[in-house]
Amino acid sequence: MKFSTFAFVVCFSFYSGLALALEFQANLGLDSAYKTKVEEWSFARTTLEPQVEESFMGDSLKAKVSFLGWYNGVERLDSSQNSPVREWAFFPKDNYLSLETKEYELSLGTRVFSHGETFGWLKPDWINGRIYDDSFFMDEDLAKIGVLSAYFKVLFGQKSVELFFMPCAQVFSIPQPWGSFSFEKTQNFSTACFETTEFGMRFSDFWEQMGVEIKLMYLHHLSRVPVLSYDVAGNRYLIHQNEMDTFFLSANKAFGDWVLRGDFTYSLEFPFASESSLAVETEQTLGAHIGVDRSWGEENIFLFQTHTYYNKSFKTLLLASAHLEYSIFDPLLTELTLLRGMNNDSYWYEAALAYRIFDLWKLKTSVSHLEIKEGPFGLQSPKEWRYYAQLSYQY
């Protein structure tokens, strides 16, 4: 796995709600971005993420509908470049029927799940696939695509058991041709429903005496992070995806103002690019994501995390990330983010200011500096600055 595959991050997303007879939530965002290097391009994206929820039979039966759609107005500064992002996009989010009692929940339909204790970036939140149309300006959680699934949850005491069954393979949504490069998927599994299925079971408990929460999960799934190899003859990138099995252990414990979190994975058939980037290999791989965070006040948080993958081929791949959100005064929030490779000089820094104009209006601007020493994906320029602005309205 190359460092470049970790670059699919920049934060925006908002939520709000309005209680009507139907529960309706939506966010509408207008984003503008500008990138400064050889492949310079800028775009303005209009995003819509509506969500409607209706309850029947005294909240026992729920129906939920939501999707994510956007329109990209792309201005290419270099006419020889192809658009790196498609103009229109539409993705399902939560579209399911659920039957809920005090102890049980059963749902059918497309659904966005969540897994992991650590935040953002590299956490092993692999139940859902993500949107990889463009490598920038997509918050990791917003980028999740709802997966067609049957889901069952049972609660007993402070324990819970969840079962997941996804009958249709979640294949990557990949970028359109970029510059002189093209991308092509490679996979050795059938994409027909009920031929390649994903499934898993998650158990969670809270050990009250020790104040420790744990989650154990087994998941048979498709690899979630695109791994690329370069096809010299075809002058194209091959995006590799394969079936794999992963065992997860997550835990957290609070110490006063601080919370310690950890996500550990043991994956069979974990894919990664070879040293030459000309092939993709799979190996048993251990992953460890350990983080500590301190929250204070209403909106202030500082978190620091390390992310490690280990297998026989690349031994260790270690990154560190830090994030600070600090409210200078009520409507103004500052954010600083750092992602740094510990065994290479790759990094990503971002500074952002978010200002809540009214209750539901928010303006966010950010500047980020990115340098990737390894990896080819979308990173033809070694150093670059990006500027980003978003105006959002929630209703």
Add this chain to the structure above:
Amino acid sequence: MSLLFVFVSVEAVALTADEIVEQTDRVRNPQESFVMEVLVDSSGSKDTNQFEVYTKGKDKTLIRTLAPRRDKGRNLLMLDTDMWLYIPKLKRSIRVALNQKLSGEAANGDISRMNWSGDYKAKILKVNKTSWLLDLQESKKGLTYARVQVEVEKKTFRPLEAQYMTKNGKTLKVAKFSEYKNLAGALRPSKIVIQDAVRKDKVSTISIVSMKIENLADNKFHRNNLK
């Protein structure tokens, strides 16, 4: 039962500090499981925060955020001194520290921990003509406030004023309890004004709009059931 305590004069009865605290807790809220609607107004904020609070026993509280709209769905669960916050955007509940503020000067613990007995060991600091001054020292780790000094009216066991302190006795906030009205079958304080001890202009007002006794299932207080 609570009404009885309100009208019984206890001046002649020698009560221990812990017994006084227990009686004061009974005035503040029912000992059965209950649901209340709470509004929090804070200085410097145009928003009124609205919460629906479910409490069972002394160690289980669920706070559902109803307003402002941008925070709707950010629900809090407290199990003893452990706390989780549901983030709608993330679609998951995350572990948070207990001292995280709910709104303005109001900490999560100001709403979710409405019983002092069990959490604190009490002693009587001073006996006035009409009130006791009690010193409450934490008896467990992880509480919002390590120490509380509270003045309790002798005749009614009503809390009048509480100073929330560090372990060393430095006052962090001052809370005043007022506007007693009939809530869940007894006269209880419906307004709690919390003021920062240093920045006097930083004030939050907790208003209890309604309170009713309700049988609540244990699974309502499950961290995987917060959405």
